[in-house]
Amino acid sequence: MNITHPESLIFxxxxxxxxxxxxxxxxxxGPILGAVKDRETSINDALAAAEEARKEMQNLKADNERILKEARAERDALLKEAREIKEQIIADAKGEAQEQGNKIIAQAKSxxxxxxxxxxxxxxxxxxxxSLEIAEKVVKQEFSDKDKQLELVENMLGEAGTLN
Structure with a gap:
């Protein structure tokens, strides 16, 4: 075997x-392709996890917006209810004041x-x-005279006799 020949060198x-x-x-x-395959799998898993996290973030954002809308609606409902209660209390107070005023006026009139x-x-x-004092004084003055007394008694008896 001679290695010096170019054909043998090629061989x-x-x-x-x-x-x-x-x-x-x-x-x-095998190990290099396995490592590349493992790396590809881990990258795909990371991408899938990132996509899942993105979807979860969208869901959380949607939930947060829904909760915020519900909280606003509840706040508005509570404010509306509070306004209605306030108006009812004012109306009741006005009615009660009117009623009390009417009672006071009725009591005052009574x-x-x-x-x-x-x-x-x-x-x-x-x-x-x-009138009795005046009549008494007049009668005393009239009865001070005896003749006038007799005349008055006769007149009364005469009137009493005609009434029967």
Missing amino acids: WTVLVFVILLVLLKKYAW TIESEKKAALAELKNQVAGL
């Missing part, structure tokens, strides 16, 4: 190359009427008392 080079290829395929390409009746009764009593 040995090709032979070494083929052996190297067989050895690389058997021992190196008191005025009863005081008016009492004053009229007192005035009648005073007029009756004055």
Whole structure:
């Protein structure tokens, strides 16, 4: 074997190359391709996880917006209810004040009427008392004279007799 010939050199080079290829395929390409495959799988898994996280973020954002809308709607409902309660309380207070005012006016009218009746009764009593005093004075003056007394008695008896 002479290695100095160019044909033999090509032969040995090709032979070494083929052996190297067989050895690389058997021992190196499998682990390298497995590592590349593992890397590809981990990248795909990371991309899938990122996509899942993006979808989850969209869902959370949608949920947050929905919760925010519900909270706003609830707040608006509570404010509306509070306004209605306030208006109802004001209306009730006005009605109660009106009712109390009407009762006070009715009581005042009743008191005025009863005081008016009492004053009229007192005035009648005073007029009756004055009338009796005047009549008593007139009668005393009339009866001071004996003749006038007899004349008055006869007139009364005459009137009493005509009434029967």
